Amino acid sequence: MDASKVQDLLRFLSKDAKVPLASAMGNIPALQKANLNSPEEISKSNTKVLEELFKNDKIAKQVFNAAKRVSKKRGSSTDDTAISPQAKNNKSTLITKDATPYQIESRLCLPNSTASDDELRNIILVTNRAPLVLAFALCVLKYTMPEQPISSRLSLAQALVSANSQSKAISIGIQTERAAEEEGWGDGQPVVKVLGRGIRVLKRWDYDPQEGSPLQSASEEQEPNEIPVNEFIGSSNGDDNPEKTPPLWGIDLEAVRKSHSEATKSESKSGNKLPIFTAESARSYLIRSITRLEESKSPVKKSKSAPFMGDEQEKNVGHLLHAIDSVCFSWSTTLDRPDLDKRAWAWYLRVRPDVQSGAQGWGEKGQLRLSDILDLQRKP
Known part of the structure; x- marks a missing residue:
């Protein structure tokens, strides 16, 4: 074999x-x-x-x-993609005010592909670099911070994308002012590493992603399409562990700077009412940013219905996440968490779309071959 x-x-x-x-x-x-x-x-x-x-x-x-x-x-399935029931029934991931944490997390589930590696190798996607960074961060966080629910992973991944975008904008001259983090707006907040970069976070001590979870029956009585609990609410470190990391939010430091004057800067640093990157917006951004090569060239694309296009976009994201996850999984038994986090950034640099790096090419899309990603898997 x-x-x-x-x-x-x-x-x-x-x-x-x-x-x-x-x-x-x-x-x-x-x-x-x-x-x-x-x-x-x-x-x-x-x-x-x-x-x-x-x-x-x-x-x-x-x-x-x-x-x-x-x-x-x-x-x-009529295709190679299996999307969670929650995701299928909640395309917009609308979350009502009375939704339980468990319902919130389940509605944020990301699509998952059941395609084999051989099938994935024939797929070429079209995207720009920011969504690919988001996808890599989401996949590696599942291994480096497995206790974090999907809402936290999406928020942290989007915080990384924002920080990288700010650095890029400054380096190519689109933005002239210093980044908010360099000006000290994140001082005093905890920091976690995501793809080698420090991200300021807000701890969600009062949030239990398992709240509202239905009682789990014996494994032989599970529904055929039921998603394993820790796929979206995070694995448990033990409720009695005093060092357990609570769910986290990635802080939007640029929003902090824009919404506060110098007179209230000290209040912002203290962590009061800090704006965060929402999981819903991060998920929506990822879904709408990935297309398949033949779809992007199709002259009838505009005539397709919105639900159909939504299905196609979710399938594309599922294929991408599955390919990246295969790489992370293959190395997870060899690399410890910090090394896996660092290595993932190097993997991204090797496969990112080859687009113009100057101001004219900012946000430009390029081709992404899933075969290039799968070639990063650890050889047995």
Whole structure:
């Protein structure tokens, strides 16, 4: 079995079936020997076979039920993309005032592709650099800050994009004044690293992303399309851990400067009423910024209905995130979190669209081959 299929099988075991990574890696040879090389093949097997392989009844059931879920999801789809039910039913991700934190997080779910690596290699997207930075940040945060819910990851990723855009605007002469962070507007606020850059954050101590979550039934009773909880509300560090990092917001320092005068600067620094990057706007920006090459050239693009175009855009984003996640996942067992964070920025620089870097090319779109991203995967 080639390396890409091994990675796909390992990703299925550790992410979909929730098998501990060490156990998943150790059982790959046994699964290969039994010709169980994919979720589809596993779903056609039975729990007794899996119990003999994993030597654990509970894990065997987890793997079998996860394989059935994944296989059913792929079989019922008319394309290669599986988008969460929450995302499909809430295209605009409108969040009502009475929504629970769990509902908020579920409505922010990002599309996910079930395409194989071979299928992804044939896809060429069209985008500019900022959305690609956002996508890389979202994927790497899942590994470097797994406790953060999707709302926080979107906010932190957008904060990184904004900071990079400010630096770029200054370097090419579009903006003449110093960045707000250089003027001290973020002083006193905590800092986290995202793709090697320090981002000022606001801690959300009163926010529990699991609030309002339905009771989780046994794994064999889960709905076929149910998303694993920690995919969007973050993994738990243990409620009794005093050093647990709470959910975070990325602070919009430029908005702080624009909305406050010098007389109230000290109040802004103290963290009172600080403007933040909202998760909804970050998600919307990513979805509308990625197109597929043949779609961008299509003369009938304008005649397509808005819902259809929304579906296509979500599929494109799903493919992109899946490709980047494959790279992060392949390195996650080798690199520690700080190194993975640094390496991800280097990966972005290698695959970013080749567009003009001067003022005339600011925001210009270019082609992005997903094969270039997949080539960054760690070789076994």
